[in-house]
Amino acid sequence: MTDKNIPDIVVSRLPIYLQTLQHLSRQGKTITSSQELGEQSFITAAQVRKDLSFFGGFGKQGSGYDINYLSARIRQILKVDRIWNVALVGSGDLGHAIARYPGFAERGFHIRYVFDNDPAKIGKMIGTLPIISTDKMVEIIRQEGIMVAMITVPSRAAQSVADQLVQAGIKAILNYAPVALNVPENIRVETVSPILQLEHMTYYL
Template sequence: MVEKNIPDIVISRLPIYLQTLHQIEKQGETIISSRELGELFGITAAQVRKDLSFFGEFGKQGSGYNIDFLKSQIRAILNIDRTWDVALIGAGDLGNAIARYPGFLERGFSIEYVFDSDLTKIGKLVGGHIVMPSDTMVETIRAAEIQIAMITVPSRAAQQVADDLVRAGVRAILNYAPVPLNVPENIRVETVNPIIQLEHMTYYIK
């Protein structure tokens, strides 16, 4: 597949397409049109076609898209046609819930290690994993060549954890701490902050 300068907003829509295709397939459908796909999450058929055209041709005009084929192509584009090992840093309430959630593995993300600095949590079983001490994190992640990590530690500890993850060779961080992280340009960070989403929604409640 030819590399192109693809807008990030297009990349961000691909997982939504994939999730939508999963849902439609569960309803017994095998073909979907760009109009139907766009209507399901509020964009035009032309935008759907434009998004997908960055990566090739996946359907025939007037015939729609084969759902199974399009799913496989989007998974390949997103580099999730494989299972990614993930490290989870923080075994508190949120980390515990994430470690136990089966949806990550169902979509190709396997939590392999859980770390925490709290002596009362180290050695405990969380989501089928023994919580390991944070001071072993860099060495363990580097040895396992893990490239993706999730941070669920308190805000005050998040930057130090991010620094350690960068030293360990992690290339992508999903950050649940409500603080911005300062990392090198080649490290991808996505921050999940439900409070910001709630504040966004309340604007429309008038």
């Protein structure tokens, strides 16, 4: 089910649908249509139906999609029907903001460890989590079998951190540093690039 040659761009829209479905659900709706789901996701209805059809027929012809059922199926497909333990590397302002933001845990991404290489920070707490030395990072991540990490260290340190994470067995990295990370093919990296997004928009101003 996981990989039947589904276009990556289709997979990237599933989280959007999921977000919109939760939004509709919070409004008390139980049924939706490709029309409604599309409008609220800014995606055409035909696109929505095509995307979902890659994974099977989730709708009922004539009536539409059951919101709870469709949400559950998409969560299964994306493997977010479970808890993911996450390691956070970098305890600067951004690291703090992320560690204290409840939104990740609400979606099943539980930050379990915070690492930093600054001796002055080791042992200090962020909420209930102690800041741990990066010296122990590889060992802990491997031991705990953690597969997902976030990087919020300065750019110059990001590649070296990524290398260590790969060595520790991390399989998915969310990178907040404004650099392109080099990792083996079987490791997923997504970069959060607000500056590039701003630069993209100014073109049109």
